[in-house]
Amino acid sequence: MDVVSTAEVPTKERFALWREVSSKMWVPLDARCEPHLESGFRAQASFSGFGHVRALLLTTTPLSVHRTPKLIRQSDPEVFFLNCAVHGRVVGEQDGRRADLQVGDLFLRDSSRPYLTRFAPGDPASQVLVLQFPRSSLPLPERDLKALTSVRIPGDQGIGALSSQFLLGFARHMHEFSPADITHLSTLTLDVLTAALAGALDTHSAVPPHTRQRALMAQIHAFIRDNLSDAHLTPATIAAAHHISLRYLHKLFHQEGHTVAGWIREHRLQQCRRDLAAPRLAAHPIHAIAARWGFTSPAHFSQAFRSAYGLSPRQFRRQRATVRTN
Numbered sequence: 001m002d003v004v005s006t007a008e009v010p011t012k013e014r015f016a017l018w019r020e021v022s023s024k025m026w027v028p029l030d031a032r033c034e035p036h037l038e039s040g041f042r043a044q045a046s047f048s049g050f051g052h053v054r055a056l057l058l059t060t061t062p063l064s065v066h067r068t069p070k071l072i073r074q075s076d077p078e079v080f081f082l083n084c085a086v087h088g089r090v091v092g093e094q095d096g097r098r099a100d101l102q103v104g105d106l107f108l109r110d111s112s113r114p115y116l117t118r119f120a121p122g123d124p125a126s127q128v129l130v131l132q133f134p135r136s137s138l139p140l141p142e143r144d145l146k147a148l149t150s151v152r153i154p155g156d157q158g159i160g161a162l163s164s165q166f167l168l169g170f171a172r173h174m175h176e177f178s179p180a181d182i183t184h185l186s187t188l189t190l191d192v193l194t195a196a197l198a199g200a201l202d203t204h205s206a207v208p209p210h211t212r213q214r215a216l217m218a219q220i221h222a223f224i225r226d227n228l229s230d231a232h233l234t235p236a237t238i239a240a241a242h243h244i245s246l247r248y249l250h251k252l253f254h255q256e257g258h259t260v261a262g263w264i265r266e267h268r269l270q271q272c273r274r275d276l277a278a279p280r281l282a283a284h285p286i287h288a289i290a291a292r293w294g295f296t297s298p299a300h301f302s303q304a305f306r307s308a309y310g311l312s313p314r315q316f317r318r319q320r321a322t323v324r325t326n
Contacts, residue, residue, distance in 0.1 A: 001175060005044040015041045026132055027111050028071040032064045048174060051186025052137045056130040057171055064118045072112060079132050080145065081109040082193055084167040088126025091118040097150040104155025104164040106196060108148045129171040131189065138194050144201050153200045162219040162242065163196035169222040191215035216242065217252055228268050231294045235260040268293045269308050276313055277320045286313045
């Protein structure tokens with residue numbers, strides 16, 4: 001993952017640098033900042049690419065970016081951008097429509113027509129996840145998608161809520177993705193985007209069944225990861241959160257070669273293993289780390305950890321400490 005930041009740039013040069021960076025990120029843009037805010041301007045962009053999808057996680061103080069007809073004539077890759085507000089406010093305008101986003105909300109932009117996006121209007125700062133993808137990568141009519149530009153897709157209801165959950169998790173864990181994760185993320189992300197946009201268009205029937213199923217599984221996985229610390233997380237609560245039957249939930253995991261409980265346990269153990277290896281948590285009791293990730297019984301946790309990794313939690317922590325000091 002590549003990162004561009006103003007942190008190491010002299011204060012007076014930060015916005016000028018960002019104007020130049022913005023014009024070269026993905027498509028030519030004109031970045032603007034109110035003169036009285038330039039002295040406090042700060043921004044950071046983290047980039048990642050996987051398959052047909054490119055991701056940008058942007059954190060910035062108040063800023064606006066303009067895609068003008070002149071800039072479109074200069075260069076147009078003919079792509080869509082999906083924006084998900086992660087923190088603070090984001091406002092998008094295109095085709096005479098305006099989307100005023102709160103955390104978790106989504107909206108679509110088209111690179112081929114003028115648009116304006118304002119980040120953190122009235123806020124100290126905002127963060128947004130932007131996904132770029134070719135128009136042809138989604139199994140939805142292009143003319144219908146164009147009708148969605150700058151239409152707010154609420155992140156707190158319906159399919160928009162499930163998609164928002166996946167994308168917010170994506171933003172939180174973007175820096176942790178391994179090469180193996182990236183191999184699967186392109187398809188999963190496009191499936192989730194397809195489901196979200198089809199939901200906004202009310203054209204669910206246009207989405208192939210396998211795409212809907214993969215999108216649902218991606219959303220379920222994201223939900224579980226976000227709730228691993230909840231000791232009361234159960235298959236029943238997961239099924240209810242996704243408006244499916246418990247039987248269907250078990251069927252979905254069985255098709256992947258897992259059980260629901262096994263998948264939860266595996267990922268809880270991975271988080272515990274990471275924390276036990278972290279020097280900053282060396283003073284934290286093992287039982288507290290286990291409880292932090294949903295294990296209510298220290299004895300059960302120790303047994304599960306040994307079964308998964310061949311060492312007790314205490315032996316693993318000592319081994320990692322020895323490796324660090326050698």
